[in-house]
Amino acid sequence: MTVTFDRDRAADSAERLRVERVNLSTPPVDVPGRGWAPAEVAMAKLLDSEPEDIGGVLARLTAIQQVLDSLPPTPALNRVAAFNSLYYTITDRVATALRGTGVTEPNFLETLDIEFARRYFHALRLWGQDDDSTPDAWEVLFRRGQDQRVSRLTAAMLGVNAHINFDLAMALIATWERLGPPGRHIHPDYRLINKIFYQEIPSLRRRYSTPWQLDIDAICGNLDDWGQRVLVLSTRAMAWEQAVRIWPLRDDPKDFERAQLLMDRATAFLGESLIVGGGAVDGVGTMVTRIWALLTRLVSLSVRLGGKKVTGRL
Secondary structure, three states: OOOOOOHHHHHHHHHHHHHHHHHHOOOOOOOOOOOOOOOHHHHHHHOOOOOOOHHHHHHHHHHHHHHHHOOOOOOOOOHHHHHHHHHHHHHHHHHHHHOOOOOOOHHHHHHHHHHHHHHHHHHHHHHHOOOOOOOHHHHHHHOOOOOOOOOHHHHHHHHHHHHHHHHHHHHHHHHHHHHOOOOHHHHHHHHHHHHHHHHHHHHHHHHHOOHHHHHHHHHHOOHHHHHHHHHHHHHHHHHHHHHHHHHHHHHOHHHHHHHHHHHHHHHHHHHHHHHHHHHHHHHHHHHHHHHHHHHHHHHHHHHHHHHHHHHHHO
């Protein structure tokens, strides 16, 4: 298979994406540098080794959740913690699926889950070390860990964006390097994760939604669930295609590195776009909520006053 890769064009595109992301970015709350203070020691200890099976991944996610829940702004409100909690839920479902009869290649699926998790853990480790090589895709979320202007729902979406649009393709490549090149026989198991997302999306979204978002959710019915299922299907399909395209570039480290950089920058730009869009939606939602509360109080007051007048006439 012949692959044409324009290294210079990829580098130019990556730099343009970086500039546009910076222009789009809203300043996060003032947090000095990178890191997991005041729990940097505890986090570093958790990340000093790699999990070897899906049970180890779940144990690591549980321990990380405890650390993240202890971080500012207040207990259990750190924005990175929102994504970590979602990630644990999906991984736990995958672990259950591995024990079922619907998986034809459990070794592939578990290896992919391990490689997938390792990329997230590696990003956490780099951020804790104040390392400039922390992927931009993850930095978008990590910098907002204490930023309450970013809703927990948006934060969870930022993590999903980084993990699927950047990490998943590279995790697939790492899995193929361990088990053999991609083949059609493993694709059904890869798509099995889509079904898990489909089943978990409604409850996960509502777990992080604000009251007004829940109201809109009720109005939309199943429409938003359907839309997010389509999004999961398309992004995971794209990750597979990206991995297949990048797979031959492994023979040239520079090409492989620049392809990763381009994916990272594109994912980071999308993450910043999610923040801008999420902030606008949150702002409108807050305004609508306040107006609705005011109208409710006015109507309630009118009813009470009207009742008093009627009572007076009697």
